[in-house]
Each structure stands twice: as structure tokens, then as C-alpha cells.
Amino acid sequence: MIERKEHLFIVFENLLSIKNQCSSEILCECGSSDITMKQVRYLQVIDEHGEITFSKLAEVTRNSKPTISEMINKFIRMEYVYKKRSPDDGRIYYICLTEKGQNVCRCEQIALLKLTQRMVLSLNEAEVSTLIGILGKVR
Amino acid sequence: MIERKEHLFIVFENLLSIKNQCSSEILCECGSSDITMKQVRYLQVIDEHGEITFSKLAEVTRNSKPTISEMINKFIRMEYVYKKRSPDDGRIYYICLTEKGQNVCRCEQIALLKLTQRMVLSLNEAEVSTLIGILGKVR
DNA sequence: GGTTCATTAGTTAGTCATTACCTAATTATA
DNA sequence: TATAATTAGGTAATGACTAACTAATGAACC
Structure with a gap:
């Protein structure tokens, strides 16, 4: 139970890390890291x-x-x-x-788009559908 | 196909929005919004x-x-x-x-923790396990 | 053990560059 | 005469510096 919560946290931390890295890259590419x-x-x-x-x-x-x-x-x-x-x-x-x-002002959305594209590449269609189904329930 | 990618983006956008709102709340509670x-x-x-x-x-x-x-x-x-x-x-x-x-310097982690806790409340154990399984595959 | 001196840790004063904002006055246009 | 935008001159805050300073430590010497 506790293990599951921590695990969920970890997988989301990983996803967020990927997204943040994309954001940074976008800003760097724009020469706008600061x-x-x-x-x-x-x-x-x-x-x-x-x-x-x-x-x-x-x-x-x-x-x-x-x-x-x-x-x-x-x-x-x-x-x-x-x-x-x-x-x-x-x-x-x-x-x-x-x-x-x-690009600069939308960099968070662009990064998220890249993350979700990356997910679609890592996962099969059934998995993606399952994710959408489950995550859609979160309020 | 295109519909699925967009849908995934939307569910993650929603999750991220919840997380960002938690971050803002934490900083406001600390009187550190600026x-x-x-x-x-x-x-x-x-x-x-x-x-x-x-x-x-x-x-x-x-x-x-x-x-x-x-x-x-x-x-x-x-x-x-x-x-x-x-x-x-x-x-x-x-x-x-x-x-x-x-609290201030860990607010992103705290917000993510709150998000995952909220997910655990919204979902049943099987769903949480499924999420962990699927999302763990993302690289 | 006490004294002296060099070194280290941190502070204070003064400074500069940048960001984020203002009002008053000005110029161009309607 | 009014409006849109600009320019000039200004303030306050942030983020950084060097030079000079004070307080504490440790080594060497007596």
C-alpha cells in the first residue's frame, strides 16, 4: 500500500523530470535560458x-x-x-x-506534448488507451 | 490515432495543472508567492x-x-x-x-506528492498498479 | 602556559548591472 | 482637443562584486 504510493510518486517524478528537461532544452535552443x-x-x-x-x-x-x-x-x-x-x-x-x-511562452505545453509523444512511442495502443481511461478519472 | 495522442496530452495537461495549483498554494501559504x-x-x-x-x-x-x-x-x-x-x-x-x-524549496516535490495522493484516492488499487506498470515503461 | 603572527570565517561599506516599475512631458495621429 | 505611444528622468529591488574590516583559530616560539 505504502509501497504503491511511493512507486506512483517515483514514476511521476520521472515523467516530470523528462518534461522539465524538454522545457530547459526548448529555452536553451531559443537562447532564452535566463x-x-x-x-x-x-x-x-x-x-x-x-x-x-x-x-x-x-x-x-x-x-x-x-x-x-x-x-x-x-x-x-x-x-x-x-x-x-x-x-x-x-x-x-x-x-x-x-x-x-x-516557443518561449508555450515551452511548457511544447514540452508536455513532447513527453506525451514519447509516451506514445514507448507504449502500445492498448496501454495508451488504458492510461487515458484511468488518468481521466483523476480529479 | 491522432485522437489518442491529443487525449493523452489533455489528461496530462490536467494533471500538471493540478500539480501547478498545489505548488502555487504551497508558496502562497508560505507567503512566498513572489x-x-x-x-x-x-x-x-x-x-x-x-x-x-x-x-x-x-x-x-x-x-x-x-x-x-x-x-x-x-x-x-x-x-x-x-x-x-x-x-x-x-x-x-x-x-x-x-x-x-x-517547504518552499521542496514545493514541487510536495505538490507532486499531493497529486499522487489524490490519484490514489480517485483510483482503485488495480488501476494504480496498472498505471505504475505502464508509466514505468516510459523512457 | 602565554605571546605573536598568519590564516580563516564572516561582515560591512561602497559599488555596478539588470529588472521592473513610475510620472511628466513630448510627438504623432485622429 | 483627445488619444496612442515614446522619451526622459527617476525609484526600488535583485544579484553580483572588491576592499577593508573584525573575530576566532592555530602554529611557532619563548
């Missing part, structure tokens, strides 16, 4: 909106516009985002993620 | 050594002693560590983790 969590979160907010204006991003993140302006300039230098002038209103720019920016 | 990753890593180094001297910690982390001195003073203020005078050598202090410090 990006801060706040930076990742801001990129995630941009990702959620597809493309977003400076004013909107300031509003959504509760920062001032100058703060956003500086941050976006920095992200441009880091090649995470680019800005696109609005065709309709010369005042407005849209902030868009580059491929690098997308 | 601790930095570097700080967590330093606490993990201290954890790995049980108790460690300033000089040793400087050596292991490749920082200067004044840097370690300041960091540890800050961790003391944050109640993550305390220092213990060596009984043998008046120059030497040992840096030890408080319970809070231990």
Missing part, C-alpha cells in the same frame, strides 16, 4: 490575445504605458515580438509574437 | 547539504562570501533559514533551513 518568469507571463498574455495594442496590454497587465513601451522594446531586441502598424489608425501598433516568442 | 527562481535554487542547494557553512556555500554556488553573507541575511529576514554557531570553531556558522524554507 528569461524571467515575469517576462514569460507577459509573453503569455500577448499569446492569449493573438495580437494586442500597447494600450490594451497596459490595461490588461495593470502597468503604465511607458512601462509597456520599454518592455516591448526589450522584447523586440530579444526577438520575441514585433510590432505592426495599424492600417486604420496611425497612432496604433499591434504587438505580435515571433516564432521564438511563441 | 520568491525568485534563483532564491529557490539557493535554498535547494542548502537543502541538499542539510546544513552548510558560508564558505562552503560560496564555493558550491561560485559566489563571493560577501554575496552569500547578504543573501543569507535576507533569507533569515524572510524566515527561510537560520544560522547555528559551530560548537567547535567560533568562526564558523552553519546555515540551516527553517520549516518554511524546506
Whole structure:
């Protein structure tokens, strides 16, 4: 009983370790191993909106516009985002993620995808189905 | 086929989400929701050594002693560590983790433990055994 | 055993670079 | 005149350093 709990912990620890290693690799490949969590979160907010204006991003993140302006300039230098002038209103720019920016802010999902792909390779179809069935019950 | 891969991804995404929520809760309970990753890593180094001297910690982390001195003073203020005078050598202090410090630097493991405990509650013994069997094959 | 001196452990002062944020003033556009 | 974004100048916190310092230890010598 106790043995089973510990065992479950160990197999999940192993899986998580594989996932974390994938995440690290993704960030390293992007040359972003030292990006801060706040930076990742801001990129995630941009990702959620597809493309977003400076004013909107300031509003959504509760920062001032100058703060956003500086941050976006920095992200441009880091090649995470680019800005696109609005065709309709010369005042407005849209902030868009580059491929690098997308990879960085989605690196946890990409890592998880790689983990599940790796699982599908290690296991047969019946095992995968069984896993889905059992794990789907966890709340 | 494609459906199965996506499904596996989704069930694992759900599990990971539960785990991440546990982590956040642990850090919030400790009043440490804004601790930095570097700080967590330093606490993990201290954890790995049980108790460690300033000089040793400087050596292991490749920082200067004044840097370690300041960091540890800050961790003391944050109640993550305390220092213990060596009984043998008046120059030497040992840096030890408080319970809070231990919780903070182990929060990922604690969260994973809570997740696996939750799984054990949701599933019967046969299912748990099956999981262990299948997931143990993943490399 | 006491003294002296070199060494070690850790601290303090001052400093620098970076990140994350601000307001006020400005420029460009509507 | 109002809005969108930028620039200038600023603060606070984090993460790191060197130089100089204090306190304690240990070896050598008397």
C-alpha cells in the first residue's frame, strides 16, 4: 500500500523530470535560458490575445504605458515580438509574437506534448488507451 | 490515432495543472508567492547539504562570501533559514533551513506528492498498479 | 602556559548591472 | 482637443562584486 504510493510518486517524478528537461532544452535552443518568469507571463498574455495594442496590454497587465513601451522594446531586441502598424489608425501598433516568442511562452505545453509523444512511442495502443481511461478519472 | 495522442496530452495537461495549483498554494501559504527562481535554487542547494557553512556555500554556488553573507541575511529576514554557531570553531556558522524554507524549496516535490495522493484516492488499487506498470515503461 | 603572527570565517561599506516599475512631458495621429 | 505611444528622468529591488574590516583559530616560539 505504502509501497504503491511511493512507486506512483517515483514514476511521476520521472515523467516530470523528462518534461522539465524538454522545457530547459526548448529555452536553451531559443537562447532564452535566463528569461524571467515575469517576462514569460507577459509573453503569455500577448499569446492569449493573438495580437494586442500597447494600450490594451497596459490595461490588461495593470502597468503604465511607458512601462509597456520599454518592455516591448526589450522584447523586440530579444526577438520575441514585433510590432505592426495599424492600417486604420496611425497612432496604433499591434504587438505580435515571433516564432521564438511563441516557443518561449508555450515551452511548457511544447514540452508536455513532447513527453506525451514519447509516451506514445514507448507504449502500445492498448496501454495508451488504458492510461487515458484511468488518468481521466483523476480529479 | 491522432485522437489518442491529443487525449493523452489533455489528461496530462490536467494533471500538471493540478500539480501547478498545489505548488502555487504551497508558496502562497508560505507567503512566498513572489520568491525568485534563483532564491529557490539557493535554498535547494542548502537543502541538499542539510546544513552548510558560508564558505562552503560560496564555493558550491561560485559566489563571493560577501554575496552569500547578504543573501543569507535576507533569507533569515524572510524566515527561510537560520544560522547555528559551530560548537567547535567560533568562526564558523552553519546555515540551516527553517520549516518554511524546506517547504518552499521542496514545493514541487510536495505538490507532486499531493497529486499522487489524490490519484490514489480517485483510483482503485488495480488501476494504480496498472498505471505504475505502464508509466514505468516510459523512457 | 602565554605571546605573536598568519590564516580563516564572516561582515560591512561602497559599488555596478539588470529588472521592473513610475510620472511628466513630448510627438504623432485622429 | 483627445488619444496612442515614446522619451526622459527617476525609484526600488535583485544579484553580483572588491576592499577593508573584525573575530576566532592555530602554529611557532619563548
